[in-house]
Amino acid sequence: MRTPCCDKENINKGAWSKQEDQKLIDYIQVHGEGCWGSIPKAAGLHRCGKSCRLRWLNYLRPDIKRGIFAQDEEDLIIKLHALLGNRWALIAGRLPGRTDNEVKNYWNSHIRRKLIKMGIDPNNHKLHKGFPSPHVFAAGTSSSSCDKSINKLEINNNNNNNNNNKISFIKSKSCDDEYINNSVSLTKKETSSLNLDLTIALPSPNKFVIPNNCESRKTRDMDIDLNC
DNA sequence: AAACCGTACAACCGCGATCCA
């Protein structure tokens, strides 16, 4: 049984006041981030450290870009989600000034709905079978051809050999065809000719395993560079 | 004008990973 992260008795919850925000900002400006457990007491806040961390990282940090997402940001989120699944922190790491919480919210409130409207299952980026007019989202919006539309991307590392890592683009065959798992296996070199330009740095072979369900967190420190 | 509904987003919660004594 874990002990609670904070004493529930004396702890504020819910929306932060301006005064609380200012206290946290002032403290971090002087002492820097980190040691979240001790920050509330030191800053004179009746909040738990976890709440302070969240407030700072998701809202108060000076480098946070607020406001609506640009089209290219949205495209990138879709691409990265196809690649990484619900790894919001990793996705947000590729969007300067955006937080994982913000990306996650934007996905759930905007993109998810949009994909569903387009007949695409947001969970696996596949077209729903029998969807009347599959306006497949383009993996790169610059792509005008449906043939280039990539609906799912899988990475397999079957034999723990970096050189043999295969990146499989599950793509729709054409705009009019029913959706088919038309798996195209490409080596890393071959991907350079696609709109989705991927270079993947592998920290170690056994970290480069993305399970099909993308649930495992064992790959959280995988370093992926996308140049889109 | 009031009630209802849907959306957006801030914040919380629980859990696994990591750190450190």
Place this chain on the structure above:
DNA sequence: GTGGATCGCGGTTGTACGGTT
């Protein structure tokens, strides 16, 4: 090697707000 503390993440909830009936 072990266990508690802390961190970081993703899922979920709560609520404010705008639009519709």
